[in-house]
Amino acid sequence: MKSIMKKYKLVLFLSLLIYSCNVVSQDDNDWSQSTITNLEDKITKTEGTIRYFVDPKMSIIERNNLIEMAAEYMKQNLMLIEESYLRDSVYIVLVRDKDEMIKYAGGRISGISMLKDYYVPENMICCIPKVLKHELMHILVLLKWDPLIKKDVKHPDWLTEGLAVYADPKAEDLADLTLEEKYVYFYQNNKLLKLDLLTKFPSISDDPTQIKIAYIQSGYIVQSLVERYGIQKLKELWIGNSDFEGIYGICLEDMIQKIDEELDQKFNRED
Numbered sequence: 632m633k634s635i636m637k638k639y640k641l642v643l644f645l646s647l648l649i650y651s652c653n654v655v656s657q658d659d660n661d662w663s664q665s666t667i668t669n670l671e672d673k674i675t676k677t678e679g680t681i682r683y684f685v686d687p688k689m690s691i692i693e694r695n696n697l698i699e700m701a702a703e704y705m706k707q708n709l710m711l712i713e714e715s716y717l718r719d720s721v722y723i724v725l726v727r728d729k730d731e732m733i734k735y736a737g738g739r740i741s742g743i744s745m746l747k748d749y750y751v752p753e754n755m756i757c758c759i760p761k762v763l764k765h766e767l768m769h770i771l772v773l774l775k776w777d778p779l780i781k782k783d784v785k786h787p788d789w790l791t792e793g794l795a796v797y798a799d800p801k802a803e804d805l806a807d808l809t810l811e812e813k814y815v816y817f818y819q820n821n822k823l824l825k826l827d828l829l830t831k832f833p834s835i836s837d838d839p840t841q842i843k844i845a846y847i848q849s850g851y852i853v854q855s856l857v858e859r860y861g862i863q864k865l866k867e868l869w870i871g872n873s874d875f876e877g878i879y880g881i882c883l884e885d886m887i888q889k890i891d892e893e894l895d896q897k898f899n900r901e902d
């Protein structure tokens with residue numbers, strides 16, 4: 632009886648082992664070497680409308696986690712902008728670090744989102760893992776909202792970046808604070824950018840500290856607008872030629888003053 636049990640366990644163990652090997656190799660087989668120009672060093676897999684490109688050294692577990700994470704980020708971002716689905720194809724190219732970004736963006740930046748055109752084979756995000764959710768928001772808005780713009784209008788970067796920062800504040804350097812707490816910290820220490828500088832962001836200066844502040848400041852302004860007036864108003868601003876006063880009833884400068892005054896009250900009361 633004992634030896635039969637032993638044999639049975641051995642057979643069970645071996646068949647489980649064979650089964651798990653099959654599962655891994657099958658998963659692995661879903662990935663193939665990319666033949667897309669400039670992405671030949673990546674392996675690729677398509678899942679729905681998204682095609683992933685990653686370093687072949689990335690383990691199968693990491694790759695599966697990435698796909699799960701991207702799907703979740705996409706769902707959360709769609710909910711945030713009150714859109715229900717994305718039918719467009721998107722390439723997600725995940726790079727190791729900012730040095731590798733030089734190849735795709737010409738500089739040591741964290742990420743870039745581009746629509747398909749003559750030079751870009753498909754709607755594309757290229758980024759380090761940390762900013763994937765941020766970049767996904769950029770591409771979502773480019774695909775969902777930009778086609779609704781009647782005239783060819785370029786949005787101010789505080790709005791574009793602010794929406795992406797609002798979608799993923801964790802990608803910013805917040806040192807365990809919330810977006811609001813970090814904004815308040817800059818506000819109380821007189822470090823927030825003046826409006827003329829903020830509206831020129833990100834081409835404001837070579838000062839990386841100022842650029843970091845601009846991202847957080849923009850993110851909090853967008854958060855405040857969405858919390859007070861809803862995402863549909865922000866969408867109106869996006870597709871309505873950025874006519875801030877026409878949409879919100881007061882100019883941006885007065886709106887920022889209103890936000891700051893409310894923070895004054897909130898934080899003084901809590902003190």
Ligand SMILES: [Zn+2]
Pocket residue numbers: 765769792795
């Ligand atoms: Zn961005």
